Amino acid sequence: MHNSSKILHIRNSCYTQEIDHIRQHFQQHYQNWILLDGLKSKWWIGNRIVKEFSISMKYISNYELQCRLGEFGHYCPVCLALHHHLVDCSDIAALTHAAEYREHYYKMCGEDHLERFLTTPDHFVSPGCARTLPQPHLLPRKRTENQVKNRFPQQVEMKGFCPVTYLDGKKRYEALVRGKMEYAVEYRERIYIFETKQKQDKFLRIPEAYWDQKLPTKVPPLCEPIPLTSLPTLGYLEQGVSISVIKAMTAVGCLKPKYPFLSIQRSSLLYVAFYLKAFNNKSTDYTRKLYKKKLASFEENCALIPYLSSTMRGSYRSPSERPINLEFKLNRFLALGDSPVTNIAL
Template identity: 75%
Template sequence: MCDSSEILHIRNSCYKQEVVHVRKHFQQQYQNWILLDGLKNTWWIYDSIIKEVSISMNYIRSYLERTWNGQAACISRLCITPKELQNRLGEFGQYCPVCLALYYHLVDCSETAVLTYAAEYRGQYYKMCGKDHLETFLTTPDEFVTPSCPHQLPQPHLLPRKLTQIQVKDRFPQQVEMKGFCSVTYLDGNQRYEALVPGKPEYAVEYRERIYIFESKQKQDKFLRIPEAYWDQKLPNKVPPLREPVPLTSLPTLGYLEQGVAVAVIKAMTAVGCLKPKYPFLSIERSALLYLAFYLKAFNHKSTDYTRQKYKKKLALFEENCTLIPYLSSIMRGNYKPPNECPIDFEFKLNRFLALEDLPGASGVL
């Protein structure tokens, strides 16, 4: 039968394998893959489809009307492929023309693949950084394109670009500028000594064949917007020493313990203090030490999942056995009670308690 469980399983497996590639293709090429909740009822799905189609048709209608009248038009939901976009980009490439004209800021929109804030004017495509700038461009596009735009995009070799840590390492022996200090933090801090903060290699930018690193992503983005304001600075004669990473094993014993295991030991000792464990037929000191050892092994993030789960079970069993003493002392207090007047689990826990006596020391626990 075509609707048997085996056939349905094969169909479902094939669908899960193929839909990943289909989704990726439509998302990257046409940006028209829309997810709907298939658990909803038929009418909800039908209504959602009608709404999505109506939105796309409104975009198409608006685009046709505006381009027919020689106006700028939004190109969102027009299924424009990345290749077509690249071939028809205007003189500003992936940079926002509104930011460039109003503030002389270089705002790169290439990291945003969707065309929600992109527009066409005179057969060329332009990408904006937000809704407000898109509306501004659509209203008066002539103010932001040649020949009326107040600023031109710098030459390609004068445009800043992000670098990864690997790319920075590949540029060796070239060194980073400003001895590795963040140029944005330094200038924004009025070039004071306190504003000399080391940058991080993961926030690197190349500009004018020089490499700069920054304190944070926000500082990196600020440099990318207005590199001319931050690139050419001079350091003072006196600068803070660069902080080199100190190997943990090079520390003295007390320093090694403090930096390496202090937090874990404090948490374990806190747990011991809260529980106050007393294992049957073991001293208080021995019980505390065993509980401490189990706790450290159970919550050691460097151990494997199997090892952690193993010692978590042992820790739970240890805690359970520790509760036998207060439980039995509360039940067996006072005069003798016949078995039928005792709790149901009393005999089981009593036998369990007595069995621990045959395992002296820590062998019964470990």
């Protein structure tokens, strides 16, 4: 019987003896040895097999594509023939717009160009194509910021100004806009940086139109950052705390505080101090809440003077005819006269 204990023992012994050699063979020659948990359900195992198979087929198709790419590589032959544009399709992983012709693969940038290639392929490949792909050292390449820094002491061309913005702006002085390191391109062993990604892509398409330009004698100065501490006192206050001070001055102008037993000038200064501390974004939440409470208490004490002056006006009234909170606010007002500075100390 095939499922007898003797047969199963023989099979298990053979498996134990040969599994290491089989695993090594498939791993070295095919790189397709994958372990699956046999205790899982059949649906889980089936889905995992489909997933691994899809990944493997993707690697195989990409490898086959690289080995059988035509003379244009990853560049769209239709764009090159019709518009003389270098459109790199290497960033597109899918082969939706790829075509096979004469045992070579060609990648197109879109559906319309794919249809055009399939209709008349001889017009876009050698020898029917009138334009060929430039040599590899004449192709523009994107470069990262770190790659640009590693080329030091080599400097970027055009003193860092964007060549596309300058030429499209008819070489006017206003069109001299500095590029950004994140949009860098190397072309003919020179490095160019661009204002935006759209202008970087435009240079990659037609680098011959932008690469060889000369700057005018007069160019905008470098926008180097100025340390805040190097400014004079008025400039430092204007750049550092002007917005906060303006808000505080606006608030004190609207309120016009007069603290009991203090001058108007000192009342205004104390209010500005409380306001700045209460709305300082660099302080902790606890500190801001603390001074917002002090600011609210300061405003309440300032409101005692107009309240008492309006309530106590006229002839004498008995305690039963007075407002309920008059006695409390009067005592609070008199208490502030004993030690006003202590009660409102910062």
